[in-house]
Amino acid sequence: MDKDTKRDLHSLPKTLAELVGKHIVAAGLLVDEDPERAYKHAAYARRKASRLPTVREASGIAAYTVGKWQEALSDLRAARRMSGRDTFLAIMADCERGLGRPERALEITNDPAAKDLDADERIELRIVAAGARRDMGDVKAALAELQVPELKERRARPYVARLFYAYADVLEELGRKEDAREYFARASSVDREGVTDADERLAAIEGVELVDSDVEDGVVWTDVEEEADEAAAEAEATASRERRDDKGRDHRRDDRRDDRRGGREDRG
Template sequence: MLPDEATLGQLDPELKRELNSLPKSLADLVGKHVVAAGLLLEEAPERAYKHAFFARRKASRVPGVREASGVAAYTVGKWQEALADLRAARRMSGRDSFLAVMADCERGLGRPERALEVAGDPAAKDLDPAERIELRIVASGARRDMGDPKAALAELRIPELKERRARPWIARLFYAYADVLVELGKMDDAREYFARASSVDREGVTDADERLAEIEGVELVDVDVEDGIMWSDAEDPASEEDEAPVGAEPERPSEDEGRERN
């Protein structure tokens, strides 16, 4: 059943043009299912996959439909199916936008070497910044899969590590770099890059705040919109003065103290 909010007005313009090759009634139906898949992808990935799979059965020769189906399959961990759909979509459209997803599917299938082959595709240099950085993050993950964290760190040493603008993909890059530094035992550097990730992560795409708190040995207790993040010491219990046992008698002053008060 299609969600009420799934309308053709939300359809990507390029996909709408591709659907013109179909009879109008079929194009409208397929288009609504693709929109539904996109709307449900994060909150209900299994439902999103069902909508995308339906669209694929009805219009498997439309590149944008195969892309939507591939992404939905990837989201629910159907690596081989996702890879097949995205390869087909790339052949039909010539678009390289999903190289990072394809490489990560290879990782999911236990083939990090093939993931690195995808990451080394010459077309990668022409990707937009977000896609290119995501591909480097996947390549770094593949190196870690192969037990080589030093090479994983090298994959992420790209010019964007000097970036300071708040962008989701920059936050993900800083976070991935920090995570590898933790594996290498370089905690001071890891602290720096988790802090950088936190400072540019306006959309909450990482848990950099929590990872930074873990390194600092403090606990994230509140997030205030105006004042920012508040921390408390995760190790120090409340002092006896602040938290006296219930029913305990107050400490009596010494004779000297009593004389001074009088």
């Protein structure tokens, strides 16, 4: 449990604070593996302590993970109003996208408070802004939203992987295949936590197939065209052997016929 939640819970009677705290912790633990259960825990905590900003944050995030956009937006707006924190602007903007309101999403992504966010939160805002531009059919503007200094970043951080991936995705939609390949490759190289499917997207562009393996990196790249060539060569070799075998059998049959014919002539 983070310090902000602990501080908020201190304002509740001890028994209630312990109960709400358990549900908040459960929601946090389950949000990735079982979003529906996480949502139920967070919703229970919200019913018991809706005036605590951290509880509203937890409830908003849980609602977001199960696609309850309006509920998530309401809770996160309340949490922001009560706490003064701008941490979840990207999620709020994405909720507007989920509600089919990309223009409102862009208003949130351009909130003046965004300049004071941490790098990962600012990048998430730009990714959501790019998504909103694509929702509106302006792919070039989506690319511009992602052209930030962090595109030159080389460190393996989840938000960098997501930025590279989003940039590559837009490049591919624009038909810039080689540039997309480069940024999918960059995303793959820094995505140590598996937050994207950059490997699969890169494989699709390069015409290779990913297969499971027990090698250390867990992935083997197999050239699909080479596999096809090898299969064709093997088929031709098999056919050639079969033709040779057929010819050999024909020669042996001819020899046996000659032997039988020669034997009849001797007897005659």
